Amino acid sequence: MANFSTNEFKAGLKVMIDGEPCNILENEYVKPGKGQAFNRVKIRKLISNKVLEKTFKSGDSVEGADVLDTELSYLYNDGEFYHFMNNETFEQVAADAKAVGDSVKWLVENDVCTITLFNGSPIAVTPPNFVELEIVETDPGLKGDTAGTGGKPATLSTGAVVRVPLFVQRGEVVKVDTRSGEYASRAQK
Amino acid sequence: MSRNVCEVDVPILSQAPVTDPFLDNFKISFAYSAPCDGDAIYYLQTSPEYGMKRMLASGSGDIYYLGKAFRHEPQSPQHNPEFTMLEWYRIGFDDRTLMHEVAALLEATLGVTAVEYLAYDEAFLQYCQIDIWTATHQELVACYTSECTYDLLAESRDHVLQLLFSEQIESKVGKSTPCFIYDFPASQSALAKLKASEQHKAHRFEVYFKGLELANGYYELTDPEQLQQRWQGDNATRQKQGLPQMPHDERLVAALHSGLPDCAGVALGVDRLLMLALAASDIQSTLAFGFTDA
Numbered sequence: 001m002a003n004f005s006t007n008e009f010k011a012g013l014k015v016m017i018d019g020e021p022c023n024i025l026e027n028e029y030v031k032p033g034k035g036q037a038f039n040r041v042k043i044r045k046l047i048s049n050k051v052l053e054k055t056f057k058s059g060d061s062v063e064g065a066d067v068l069d070t071e072l073s074y075l076y077n078d079g080e081f082y083h084f085m086n087n088e089t090f091e092q093v094a095a096d097a098k099a100v101g102d103s104v105k106w107l108v109e110n111d112v113c114t115i116t117l118f119n120g121s122p123i124a125v126t127p128p129n130f131v132e133l134e135i136v137e138t139d140p141g142l143k144g145d146t147a148g149t150g151g152k153p154a155t156l157s158t159g160a161v162v163r164v165p166l167f168v169q170r171g172e173v174v175k176v177d178t179r180s181g182e183y184a185s186r187a188q189k
Numbered sequence: 190m191s192r193n194v195c196e197v198d199v200p201i202l203s204q205a206p207v208t209d210p211f212l213d214n215f216k217i218s219f220a221y222s223a224p225c226d227g228d229a230i231y232y233l234q235t236s237p238e239y240g241m242k243r244m245l246a247s248g249s250g251d252i253y254y255l256g257k258a259f260r261h262e263p264q265s266p267q268h269n270p271e272f273t274m275l276e277w278y279r280i281g282f283d284d285r286t287l288m289h290e291v292a293a294l295l296e297a298t299l300g301v302t303a304v305e306y307l308a309y310d311e312a313f314l315q316y317c318q319i320d321i322w323t324a325t326h327q328e329l330v331a332c333y334t335s336e337c338t339y340d341l342l343a344e345s346r347d348h349v350l351q352l353l354f355s356e357q358i359e360s361k362v363g364k365s366t367p368c369f370i371y372d373f374p375a376s377q378s379a380l381a382k383l384k385a386s387e388q389h390k391a392h393r394f395e396v397y398f399k400g401l402e403l404a405n406g407y408y409e410l411t412d413p414e415q416l417q418q419r420w421q422g423d424n425a426t427r428q429k430q431g432l433p434q435m436p437h438d439e440r441l442v443a444a445l446h447s448g449l450p451d452c453a454g455v456a457l458g459v460d461r462l463l464m465l466a467l468a469a470s471d472i473q474s475t476l477a478f479g480f481t482d483a
């Protein structure tokens with residue numbers, strides 16, 4: 001993998017820091033008038049998902065990280081691995097629970113997810129922005145209620161719990177924003 | 190200027206630039222410099238300092254320069270590689286009286302009604318809880334709260350001080366009123382006189398306002414021997430850092446030998462002053478044509 005100097009750092013560049021692939025979020029060149037320049041770099045560690053700031057000496061280089069985002073559709077879970085498939089090549093990839101992380105509660109069969117591969121192995125799974133899931137458990141609401149009264153918790157088929165309006169009932173399919181974990185609407189029939 | 194300061198112009202291309210280890214020049218090659226083999230190198234000025242000091246030594250009196258200066262550094266929201274500098278020298282002034290004049294300029298241009306003064310060492314005591322004169326190198330490094338990818342213990346003490354200043358002090362001073370930081374350590378004196386009573390401190394000041402480093406001034410060093418020692422120090426630092434050596438400006442040494450009057454001088458970034466006046470967050474918006482459109 002190529003090396004990148006701080007002069008080439010920009011948002012989105014993937015580099016190896018502390019032995020872990022990282023995504024550069026921000027890079028700021030700082031030059032005190034009479035002092036030595038340095039770079040203030042904000043990174044996200046792609047395995048631990050931690051965001052932190054690092055000080056680099058300007059001109060220093062780091063190794064690039066072989067990180068690739070691919071769009072794969074979710075197939076099934078075999079108890080240990082989560083299997084995804086490339087819809088064009090039919091190539092399959094198995095991600096472990098660590099790579100899937102919290103995204104597990106938004107995995108819907110046949111939905112296309114973004115799988116981040118590091119050296120060919122999945123390290124992160126990002127679900128689509130919206131998923132549709134069935135409500136398996138919720139208190140019966142009051143008839144005639146319209147949205148905006150705070151709602152009630154509902155358990156979805158994947159185990160995710162979201163707040164839904166009181167008029168939404170068990171057995172209905174709802175659309176949820178996976179980035180905020182919030183109810184968006186009833187699913188289109 | 191209503192204060193009887195005369196505008197001067199100096200060549201922006203010179204053969205011997207300012208030697209500061211961390212000021213990088215644009216180099217220009219000149220193909221017609223007989224009888225030299227090959228091209229002669231000229232440098233675009235990082236500031237008009239040397240030319241103006243030669244004028245002062247030849248009896249110019251109070252002078253100012255308002256024009257272009259160049260620094261070979263990446264663009265950033267605070268820096269355009271070509272920028273406008275206002276530099277002026279006042280005979281008979283020291284750093285204290287010049288700070289008051291800079292304050293008056295900021296009051297007139299930015300409408301500020303007050304300024305703060307904070308000694309360099311006091312700033313460290315207040316914001317890093319450390320006494321820079323007694324702290325060991327290790328203690329200074331331990332003060333740095335961000336993660337550093339290189340070994341600060343192997344870096345110079347001044348680098349650690351500058352890093353601490355940039356990251357842990359600069360954002361906290363001069364938030365609502367301009368802040369003058371004065372009495373820099375002698376090791377960061379550049380061409381400022383050392384304090385007669387406290388030789389570890391230099392008559393150098395900087396001005397910070399809303400996160401911008403706005404101006405840098407000295408009660409000027411007038412001793413030619415010390416000037417040459419400082420240059421040797423700069424070149425030694427350059428060698429350690431793997432940076433090119435800079436020629437000594439013999440004409441400036443000669444000027445100091447003939448007598449630089451007792452004076453103080455300051456350089457102020459005009460584009461940054463405009464940023465503050467316009468509340469602009471990027472220097473590009475103060476320029477008709479930014480560096481990438483030039």
